[in-house]
Amino acid sequence: xxxxxxxxxxxxxxxxxxxxxxxxxxxxxxxxxxxxxxxxxxxxxxxxxxxxxxxxxxxxxxxxxxxxxxxxxxxxxxxxxxxxxxxxxxxxxxxxxxxxxxxxxxxxxxxxxxxxxxxxxxxxxxxxxxxxxxxxxxxxxxxxxxxxxxxxxxxxxxxxxxxxxxxxxxxxxxxxxxxxxxxxxxxxxxxxxxxxxxxxxxxxxxxxxxxxxxxxxxxxxxxxxxxxxxxxxxxxxxxxxxxxxxxxxxxxxxxxxxxxxxxxxxxxxxxxxxxxxxxxxxxxxxxxxxxxxxxxxxxxxxxxxxxxxxxxxxxxxxxxxxxxxxxxxxxxxxxxxxxxxxxxxxxxxxxxxxxxxxxxxxxxxxxxxxxxxxxxxxxxxxxxxxxxxxxxxxxxxxxxxxxxxxxxxxxxxxxxxxxxxxxxxxxxxxxxxxxxxxxxxxxxxxxxxxxxxxxxxxxxxxxxxxxxxxxxxxxxxxxxxxxxxxxxxxxxxxxxxxxxxxxxxxxxxxxxxxxxxxxxxxxxxxxxxxxxxxxxxxxxxxxxxxxxxxxxxxxxxxxxxxxxxxxxxxxxxxxxxxxxxxxxxxxxxxxxxxxxxxxxxxxxxxxxxxxxxxxxxxxxxxxxxxxxxxxxxxxxxxxxxxxxxxxxxxxxxxxxxxxxxxxxxxxxxxxxxxxxxxxxxxxxxxxxxxxxxxxxxxxxxxxxxxxxxxxxxxxxxxxxxxxxxxxxxxxxxxxxxxxxxxxxxxxxxxxxxxxxxxxxxxxxxxxxxxxxx
RNA sequence: GGGUUCAUAGUCCAGUUGGUUAUGACGUCGCCCUUACACGGCGAAGAUCCAGGGUUCGAAUCCCUGUGGACCCA
Numbered sequence: 001x002x003x004x005x006x007x008x009x010x011x012x013x014x015x016x017x018x019x020x021x022x023x024x025x026x027x028x029x030x031x032x033x034x035x036x037x038x039x040x041x042x043x044x045x046x047x048x049x050x051x052x053x054x055x056x057x058x059x060x061x062x063x064x065x066x067x068x069x070x071x072x073x074x075x076x077x078x079x080x081x082x083x084x085x086x087x088x089x090x091x092x093x094x095x096x097x098x099x100x101x102x103x104x105x106x107x108x109x110x111x112x113x114x115x116x117x118x119x120x121x122x123x124x125x126x127x128x129x130x131x132x133x134x135x136x137x138x139x140x141x142x143x144x145x146x147x148x149x150x151x152x153x154x155x156x157x158x159x160x161x162x163x164x165x166x167x168x169x170x171x172x173x174x175x176x177x178x179x180x181x182x183x184x185x186x187x188x189x190x191x192x193x194x195x196x197x198x199x200x201x202x203x204x205x206x207x208x209x210x211x212x213x214x215x216x217x218x219x220x221x222x223x224x225x226x227x228x229x230x231x232x233x234x235x236x237x238x239x240x241x242x243x244x245x246x247x248x249x250x251x252x253x254x255x256x257x258x259x260x261x262x263x264x265x266x267x268x269x270x271x272x273x274x275x276x277x278x279x280x281x282x283x284x285x286x287x288x289x290x291x292x293x294x295x296x297x298x299x300x301x302x303x304x305x306x307x308x309x310x311x312x313x314x315x316x317x318x319x320x321x322x323x324x325x326x327x328x329x330x331x332x333x334x335x336x337x338x339x340x341x342x343x344x345x346x347x348x349x350x351x352x353x354x355x356x357x358x359x360x361x362x363x364x365x366x367x368x369x370x371x372x373x374x375x376x377x378x379x380x381x382x383x384x385x386x387x388x389x390x391x392x393x394x395x396x397x398x399x400x401x402x403x404x405x406x407x408x409x410x411x412x413x414x415x416x417x418x419x420x421x422x423x424x425x426x427x428x429x430x431x432x433x434x435x436x437x438x439x440x441x442x443x444x445x446x447x448x449x450x451x452x453x454x455x456x457x458x459x460x461x462x463x464x465x466x467x468x469x470x471x472x473x474x475x476x477x478x479x480x481x482x483x484x485x486x487x488x489x490x491x492x493x494x495x496x497x498x499x500x501x502x503x504x505x506x507x508x509x510x511x512x513x514x515x516x517x518x519x520x521x522x523x524x525x526x527x528x529x530x531x532x533x534x535x536x537x538x539x540x541x542x543x544x545x546x547x548x549x550x551x552x553x554x555x556x557x558x559x560x561x562x563x564x565x566x567x568x569x570x571x572x573x574x575x576x577x578x579x580x581x582x583x584x585x586x587x588x589x590x591x592x593x594x595x596x597x598x599x600x601x602x603x604x605x606x607x608x609x610x611x612x613x614x615x616x617x618x619x620x621x622x623x624x625x626x627x628x629x630x631x632x633x634x635x636x637x638x639x640x641x642x643x644x645x646x647x648x649x650x651x652x653x654x655x656x657x658x659x660x661x662x663x664x665x666x667x668x669x670x671x672x673x674x675x676x677x678x679x680x681x682x683x684x685x686x687x688x689x690x691x692x693x694x695x696x697x698x699x700x701x702x703x704x705x706x707x708x709x710x711x712x713x714x715x716x717x718x719x720x721x722x723x724x725x726x727x728x729x730x731x732x733x734x735x736x737x738x739x740x741x742x743x744x745x746x747x748x749x750x751x752x753x754x755x756x757x758x759x760x761x762x763x764x765x766x767x768x769x770x771x772x773x
Numbered sequence: 774g775g776g777u778u779c780a781u782a783g784u785c786c787a788g789u790u791g792g793u794u795a796u797g798a799c800g801u802c803g804c805c806c807u808u809a810c811a812c813g814g815c816g817a818a819g820a821u822c823c824a825g826g827g828u829u830c831g832a833a834u835c836c837c838u839g840u841g842g843a844c845c846c847a
Contacts, residue, residue, distance in 0.1 A: 588809065
């Protein structure tokens with residue numbers, strides 16, 4: 001029989017036809033029947049080219065989750081979204097057009113941002129489609145759409161009515177480059193070289209001086225206390241006394257506090273508003289009066305006297321110089337200081353008192369701990385990231401931002417008495433340009449209003465993604481069926497932001513967990529194990545790789561390289577060698593395509609042996625799929641296919657399949673078994689490599705797609721796996737002997753078959769052309 | 774300073790509840806067109822399982838201490 005498959009290698013070009021077939025037939029369309037499985041897909045942020053290869057690998061795996069769920073019989077809702085709110089696009093736009101956000105007309109600026117996003121977004125959609133994602137592309141959502149933003153605002157209004165929102169003037173993390181308050185979660189720390197200045201403070205009514213070391217001498221004007229450690233004997237005599245602040249010539253008291261480290265500088269520390277978070281705590285604890293030394297423009301305020309108007313860094317240099325000139329400096333040390341910086345703009349954070357909106361979260365922590373104990377984490381170890389974060393929450397969440405490209409905070413203030421008013425939920429509100437929907441102030445009766453200009457922290461938008469995809473507030477019936485979602489897949493670096501905020505918000509709004517399971521992935525790093533970043537120039541663009549090797553190669557690489565939860569290395573060379581496996585699978589199929597499909601047969605010992613090994617693979621795969629860990633099925637399938645099925649079984653039964661000296665029954669058993677194994681492998685591989693498996697399935701076994709099939713079950717064959725080692729060893733032994741004797745593999749040789757393998761004798765004899773005796 | 778995590782051939786990785794000779798892949802070297810596949814086949818070389826100690830008849834595996842790396846938090 002002529003093989004149906006002619007080509008000797010898998011051609012990734014075929015993927016395009018298959019993609020079209022899927023699209024035309026709509027096989028992945030969500031049908032809310034039966035057991036529903038909703039994936040809270042992370043909407044990627046279009047932050048610029050190229051898209052990170054790790055992200056592409058990540059989405060390939062999320063698709064495997066979707067396909068796995070389908071193959072165990074669930075109705076899968078796999079939404080596709082794009083996250084479009086926030087700072088990066090504003091910065092991208094400022095740079096691209098060389099403009100300043102605050103100096104540009106707001107409407108105009110927003111338009112430019114949206115255009116930039118459209119552009120970047122289309123490439124991501126293109127990659128996601130070409131990766132073979134079985135998601136809902138026809139209804140992909142954007143977090144900046146009117147509908148999405150209306151939901152963000154509606155949930156805010158709901159929380160406002162529940163009394164969970166308040167406004168407060170507090171020291172806040174402030175990023176003066178982007179001109180906005182940021183949350184703790186958006187801060188990173190970097191070792192930055194700086195000067196540690198040892199300043200001389202004169203002790204009042206004494207001729208002694210106290211040395212105080214600080215990296216922030218420009219904050220002398222905001223110094224309200226000096227603290228020393230109560231156990232520090234060097235300073236006991238100073239406690240309760242006052243010192244004169246150099247340059248400022250103002251008196252402050254010396255007090256004791258355990259947070260003053262004896263080892264730091266001289267052991268005495270100045271407490272200023274605000275050098276760091278510890279200062280904030282001390283001001284509160286010691287009930288000090290704050291002095292605002294740094295303004296929103298990142299410059300010193302009037303409180304700084306001579307130094308008013310200077311940028312923080314300039315003021316630091318100038319005051320250090322002045323102190324030195326006046327002999328008030330003992331010494332200056334160069335150190336590396338762990339400095340909090342804004343994750344986005346890289347500006348050093350200043351702590352400045354500002355009026356912002358807060359969402360209460362402290363009182364929810366216990367409830368969230370309880371809820372999160374019900375969420376199954378894959379892998380379990382990453383639950384710890386959430387637990388640690390929950391332990392460290394000390395303040396409520398500041399949710400207002402002084403930016404443009406975000407969801408507007410829907411509030412109008414009475415022009416006369418400033419009373420805030422919120423509109424009706426359901427509509428998208430833009431208070432900075434829309435007329436007030438409120439006609440009369442509830443407090444003073446005035447009819448004129450001023451719209452709020454600020455926007456929300458972007459996590460306010462993204463933290464309701466499970467509510468959005470479940471049509472919360474839009475379609476009660478649909479919501480009931482699809483919420484909570486089944487699973488949240490995401491990467492581990494945003495556990496304390498996206499994952500946490502989603503649980504928080506969903507708990508406050510629905511009282512339930514947003515999902516039953518969370519699936520946490522590591523980062524993609526380069527081939528040397530270092531993090532990829534544009535500045536290092538080690539970013540790998542996934543698009544050319546997918547085009548060159550095909551999506552299935554990329555996907556199989558992703559599955560077999562990424563062990564769930566751990567960081568993974570990305571190298572083109574490794575992806576390239578993965579292609580060989582698909583080629584192997586293709587050629588096995590090509591060989592089998594020359595034989596008819598036989599539905600049942602009376603199997604021989606050799607057949608029973610491989611079927612029993614196949615059973616083992618099925619159960620291994622099940623274990624992996626159950627944990628959404630595709631490393632397990634992909635590697636166990638590859639090893640079985642290559643090293644047992646192709647290398648040993650196929651070689652053993654070739655003679656029987658071609659039926660030279662075997663009975664028809666024996667031949668049919670071989671052909672039956674070959675197809676049984678291959679079709680099982682195709683089903684097991686379908687979620688991982690959907691293209692090649694569908695193509696082969698339709699070529700060999702069915703006129704329908706493989707993606708409507710169910711996973712194969714274990715068949716509980718009698719366990720023949722004890723023969724695996726003897727068989728493979730015997731074969732190796734024969735090959736070695738032939739090599740030693742310089743014989744070709746088809747040459748005849750005289751070797752005894754060991755007793756334990758007698759039941760396989762006929763196949764082995766044909767395979768090696770053993771001399772019969 | 775606290776936490777999470779990792780440490781196995783030149784490289785990457787497996788090793789399930791402790792049990793003979795430590796898995797597989799890439800790479801390297803040698804031989805080979807054997808009618809599915811040269812994107813292939815066969816073979817070979819290559820590992821003090823980070824160090825030290827403990828538990829045990831027996832440790833890559835469990836416990837302790839240390840070293841080094843990655844990431845997170847203060």
